[in-house]
Amino acid sequence: MRLNMDDMLQFLVIFVSVLIIILTLQYYKQRWPVANFPPGPTGLPIIGTRLTTGIDFHRTARILAQNGYGKVCSFMLGTPMVLANDFEAINEVFTKGFDFASRRKSCYVSQLWNPKKLGFFNSDYGERLVQQRRFALSTLRGFGFGKSSFEGKITEEVQNLLSHVKELANVPQDLSKILTLSVGSIVLNLILGCHYDYNNKEFLHIVGAVEKRLSNFGKTSMVLSEFVPISRPFFQQSAQEMRDLYAEISSVIMSRVADCQKTFSADKEPRNFVDCYLAKMVEQPDIFTLEDLQYVLNDLFVASLGSTSNTIMFAILYLVANPDVQEKVHEELMTVVGPSRLPCLEDRDRLPYTVATIYESQRLAAVTPMICRCATVDTTLAGYAIPKGTNIICNTWGLHYDPEIWPDPYRFDPTRHLNDKGQVVKSPYLVPFGAGRRVCMGESLAKMKLFLYFSSLMQQVKFELPPGTDMPSMKPLPGFNASPKPFPVMINEY
Ligand code: HEM
Incomplete structure (x- = not known):
């Protein structure tokens, strides 16, 4: 039997129609995996809701809220994503046992270097992760992690930083590099037991590689590769760069591990983590x-x-923009601590304005603006059905900028964290470290570092904009953590 042109056309129309019906049915099944799934735009097969919501989570959250989809809603970015937008929903994600304790399912970018999902961040919730977390936390605590016995090491590093910073007095400087080196040297000392000077080549190399890797997360090529799978073949070079950066960092770390192995003896007192x-x-x-x-x-x-130095850099930026707050913090430090010694952790309770300024910086900086989790079982969120494996995004940036919780949310105002008696009140709506089973493992260390670095800098030096310079942008750069755009400051010793 020979087909004429009309028959072929008819066949093609039927074939395409059937294909569209199959794709549409499949898409609907994926988009609405269960009855009572959180509401949101339906979108279209292949492109999902990208045309309405884009692939930037901040924009998506705003658009969905404007369209009245409520505080828990969903959109389609390769797979259905559920957005927890208000305190109740975010808190439910954090505190509902292990229901939301896994990380985002099949994260393409992190699988480039971590296909087995080992370590902490990308690991699914299970026995391996529980044991790794428990062991790491108790071991690090044994070495003083988050405890006052580690304070001396941080203060030593702060002193080192201050002497470098003071050398830079009266010349406009971007402090982010030196601050990152200082923070990095503390953690490497804790985990590997080695001490690095700021000009050590190996140290500079590995810190540079981490910074590059963190900022690459925000590159268009990586964002598109993550959420538009068909674009991946076009961005193989960027993907390879991410693998190479990971390999560079690992090779330095593992060569230090090899050094430890050579002299390790199970019978001797452990020297480090x-x-x-x-x-x-x-x-x-x-x-x-x-x-x-x-x-x-x-x-x-x-x-x-990134998280610690970016928070401190944001705090410096806010204080440059709010010299009256900077003055008040300095005055409080001079009254309580005086000029002859650096602040210590014991002073913390007597420095409410300083602590409130750190909280306010953490609120506005929101260095981890979105916390990604995944449902480990079939469960519910705000009464909606959430099947196992659904990706959940906690919009902590939205929570930190919610005008109903924080009136005039873009205003930098430390007094939000003080009560009528001038005492610090820790708001439950401030969640820079997440919470629950995947809460930040370095929370206690980070709090110590933020306090000791911030209070010492504020006591010793004054930050100002170089004359004739425009106020730097407060808008964060895209990346794994939010970071301020590099900005110059004048450092003046008190
Ligand atoms: C200002 C500093 C810091 C901020 C704002 C921060 C923030 C966060 C946030 C929001 C998470 C996700 C929590 C969640 O899912 O509920 C996290 C996870 C984590 N943080 Fe931090 N962090 C900071 C410092 C540190 C430090 C100093 C360390 C280690 C020395 C650290 C180690 C970790 C680890 C290992 C995880 C992954 C935990 C897991 O997935 O089970 N962080 N951090």
Whole structure:
């Protein structure tokens, strides 16, 4: 039988129609996986809701809220994503046992270097992660992590930073680099037991690689690769760069681990975190392996670097923009601590305005603006049905800028965190470290560092805009953590 042109056309029309129906049915099934799934735009097969919501979560959250989809809504970005937009919903995600304790499912970018989802950040919630977290936290605590016994080491590093900063007096400087080096040297000392000077080549190399990797997360090529799978072949070079950066950081870290291995003895007192991990590998070789150690060390280093220094840089930026607040913090420090010694943790309770200024900086900076989780079981959120494996995004940026909680939310005002008696009140709506089973592992260390760095800098030096310079932008740069655009400051000693 021979087909004429009309028959072929008819066949093609039927074929395309059937294909469209199948794709549409499949899409609907994926878009609305269960009855009572959170509301949101339906979107179209292949492109999902990208045309209405885009691929930027901030924009998406705003658009969905404007369209009246409520505080828990959904959109389609390859897979259905659920957005928790208000305090009740975010709190439910954080506190509902292990229901939302996994990380985002199939995160393409992180799988480029971590296909087995080892370490902390990208790991699914399960026995391996629970054991790794428990072991790491208790071991690091043993070395003073988050405890006052570690204070001396941080203060030593702060002193080192201050002497460098004072050398830069009266010349416009961007402090972010030196601050990152200072913060990085503390954590490397804690986990690897080595001390690096700021001009050590290996140290500069690894810190530079971490910074590049963190900022690459915000690059258009990586964002598109993550959420528009068909674009991936076009961005192979960027993907390779991410793998190479990870390999560079790992090779430095693992060569220090190899040094520890050469002199390690299970009978001797452990010298650092790595020694303890090597001993644990002998005790429990199924869960604690050299490969796990590589990801564990990488995560601890990377997690502590950007978040802490970016928060301090944002705080400096806000104080440059609000000299009256800077003056008040300095005055409080001079009254309570005086000029002859650096502030210490014991002073914290007697420095409410200083602590409130740190809180306000953390609120506005929102350095982790979106916390990504994933449902580990079929569950519910705000009464909506959430099937196992659904990606959840907690919009902590939205919570920190919610005008109903924080009137005039863009205004920098430390007194929001003080009561009528001038005492600090920690708001439950301030969640810079997340909460629940995946809460930040470095929270206590980060709080110590933020206080000691911030209060010492404020006591010793004054930050001002170089004459004739425009006020720097408060808008964060895209990346894994929010960071301020580089800005110059004049540093004047008191
Ligand atoms: C100002 C500083 C910091 C901020 C704002 C911050 C913020 C966060 C946030 C929001 C999360 C996700 C929490 C969640 O899902 O509920 C997180 C996870 C994590 N943080 Fe931090 N962090 C900081 C400093 C540190 C430091 C100093 C370390 C380590 C020394 C660290 C290690 C980690 C690790 C390992 C995780 C992953 C935990 C997991 O997935 O189970 N962080 N951090």
